[in-house]
Amino acid sequence: MSCQAEKKLSRYPDTVGDIQFDRNLDDVDLKKCGKGKDRPFSFQYYHGTKEFDYKGEKIAIVERLNAENIYSEKKINGYITVRFLINCEGKTGLFRVSSMNSDLEDSGLDQELENKLLKFTKSLNGWMPKEIEGFKVDYYQYLTYKIENGKVSEVLP
Numbered sequence: 001m002s003c004q005a006e007k008k009l010s011r012y013p014d015t016v017g018d019i020q021f022d023r024n025l026d027d028v029d030l031k032k033c034g035k036g037k038d039r040p041f042s043f044q045y046y047h048g049t050k051e052f053d054y055k056g057e058k059i060a061i062v063e064r065l066n067a068e069n070i071y072s073e074k075k076i077n078g079y080i081t082v083r084f085l086i087n088c089e090g091k092t093g094l095f096r097v098s099s100m101n102s103d104l105e106d107s108g109l110d111q112e113l114e115n116k117l118l119k120f121t122k123s124l125n126g127w128m129p130k131e132i133e134g135f136k137v138d139y140y141q142y143l144t145y146k147i148e149n150g151k152v153s154e155v156l157p
Contacts, residue, residue: 026093026094026095030085030087030091031087031089032087033088033137033138053127053129053130054124054128056126061124061155065120065155071152072109072112072113072150072151073150074110074113075149076109076110076147076149077101077148078100078102078107078109079144079146080097080099080114080144080147081142081143081144082118082142082143083095083096083097083098083140083141084096084121084140084141085138085139086127086130086138086139086140086141088130088137089129090127091127092122092124092127097118099114110150113147113150127141142157143155143156144157
């Protein structure tokens, strides 16, 4: 027996929806700024970070997406969501992609299209830092691309 308490590591995230760092996917230089219980804390979209804080608003993203003409040769329908973290400096990381068909069932729609939309989302550099109660915070953002006949027809939210 030891007099020192062992630090228990949890296999669960601190907050539901937290993206866990993966050395194979994520930039090791992304600094998480938020603090809470001696660990970085990142706000979710339901924590009062509902505004869309991108330079030029969502229309700037849509215009740039249209200019890049990203599409799939396959005539697929569904949704591709890219979720990521924006830190207190406006830098992004921890990107994760999920997709579902038009019946809202998990599916791999088109890996090539998913990769193109991930690359496009990673290239967006107009995200603005957020403040909550006077403190700069990290927050999660997502972009859902609605796909109709292989083309992005809408960007949500």
